[in-house]
Amino acid sequence: MSNLGFALEGAWKVLAAGLVLGAGLPALFALGIRSLAWGAGGEAEDSHARPNQFGTVLGYVLFAIVILGVLLGITFIVASGFGKTISFDHIFPTIVDK
Template sequence: METLTHTLDSLWQVVLVGLLLGAGLPAIFALGLRALSTGDIAEDGTVRARPAAATAAGILCFAVVVVAIVAGILFIMKNFLDSTFGISVF
């Protein structure tokens, strides 16, 4: 019974991380694209500039995605970096 409890405890953590990284990062990227694509089209056909808040939100979304990707790569490479260059990342 203890093995089953331990397995289920680990399973929900894996599922949560998988959902956050598997669906969360693409969703954040999509929100960034959506924020950068805002802009009103006037009746005469000219496009008004997007609000500064939308630009900042888009850049923030892209920054979160880039930081998550770099952190993932560094996490995968932590043993190599430590043994080859003596850099202890995590």
């Protein structure tokens, strides 16, 4: 296979991972902010709706998911520094030798 073939093969994988982590996580973060605003009510929303506890809880759950994603990223950086990588073969990320 030529260099162009390898590059395109790598590119679409990077694009897919990028969309899930690089666009998906910020989108979840945005939903989290929206939920917090819903929870806070009043000044936080253009509609000045009444505060709703459920929104606050949901917001923090969404933030927790985002933080897990970021931790995964940090683990990957640290692991690759030590010549390891993260495998998704068992669905749950596990640290394996490169």
